[in-house]
Amino acid sequence: MxxxxxxxxxxxxxxxxxxxxxxxxxxxxxxxxxxxxxxxxxxxxxxxxxxxxxxxxxxxxxxxxxxxxxxxxxxxxxxxxxxxxxxxxxxxxxxxxxxxxxxxxxxxxxxxxxxxxRPGGALGAVLILGNLRFDTLAMECAMENRPLDLSRRELAVLETLLRRAGRVVPKRVLEEKVYGFDDSVASNSIEVHISRLRRKLEAEGATVRVHTLRGIGYMLSEEK
CATH class of the missing domain: 3.40.50.2300 (Response regulator)
Structure with a gap:
């Protein structure tokens, strides 16, 4: 946020x-x-x-x-x-x-x-998709009660994708949610965060997947 x-x-x-x-x-x-x-x-x-x-x-x-x-x-x-x-x-x-x-x-x-x-606010207490559970108050993510070791920016990317699960999130939107005015942002910064996040989710057996839509953005969905 x-x-x-x-x-x-x-x-x-x-x-x-x-x-x-x-x-x-x-x-x-x-x-x-x-x-x-x-x-x-x-x-x-x-x-x-x-x-x-x-x-x-x-x-x-x-x-x-x-x-x-x-x-x-x-x-x-x-x-x-x-x-x-x-x-x-x-x-x-x-x-x-x-x-x-x-x-x-x-x-x-x-x-x-x-x-x-508050109703209409940006902070839902817990976001759940598949076997992924994200506590937005504590800023912690867990998979079947196993905590995921994510960086602050990986958490910000994941939260943004979870709030729009099943919908495409443009790269620009992720940059707005992850970086402030004074932060240094490389052209591939979001791609790096997505790659690391994807590897960590796969390594822990997540039932969700981050999809890349070339030239459009990213989408998080549950794998059936």
Whole structure:
């Protein structure tokens, strides 16, 4: 899952982004409202974490603009404004949750996952296909109770394919889900992840298979 973190405090942004990445998220970080809007127009994010005190405007105004244009993704406000009136205003203008600074990374991760578990959110608790079981909360995959040793990006590829099982997933979509703006992406990076994932699944006796559709994308299906 990919999220956008809007935070102008560089050190805090790096700290939070690292914690979120360790929890399995792909994280893009921007420091201004204008950059946030540009990113949201470019990438289909699963969640927005929004600071309110931004150099080029008030995050509350950005929140209102996003909701006014019909943006439905979950928005978690992260701010030092702790007054009741501020919290009520943020929720009334479209925030789904409101977290006060300073906060522990563990709490931010937990609240992000809670938002994504809501109806219509991107986070289903468990994805199952054939003898494959993927726990999206723990970011763990198992085959008949045997854990699979997958890298963070292999897990991201597998999750994306599982959520669209039986349908073709274009390479571009996988890149969007696996890599952030600052990540170095080689032209064959997805192919490498798919190859490694396929080998690991086959070695463990998976009843699912990753199909390659040349020039189109990839599809995960159960082998009958």
């Amino acid at each position: 990919r999220l956008l973190l809007v935070e102008d405090d560089t050190r805090l942004a790096e700290f939070l982004a690292q914690g979120l990445a360790e929890a399995g998220f792909v994280v893009d970080t921007v420091a201004e409202a204008g950059d946030a809007e540009a990113a949201l127009d470019t990438v289909p994010y699963d969640l927005l974490i929004l600071d309110l005190g931004l150099p080029d405007g008030d995050g509350m105004d950005l929140l209102a603009r996003l909701r006014a244009r019909g943006e439905m993704l979950p928005i978690l406000v992260l701010t030092a404004r702790g007054a009741l009136a501020d919290r009520v205003s943020g929720l009334n203008r479209g925030a789904d949750d409101y977290v006060l600074k300073p906060c522990a990374t563990e709490e931010l991760v937990a609240r992000a996952k809670a938002l994504l578990r």
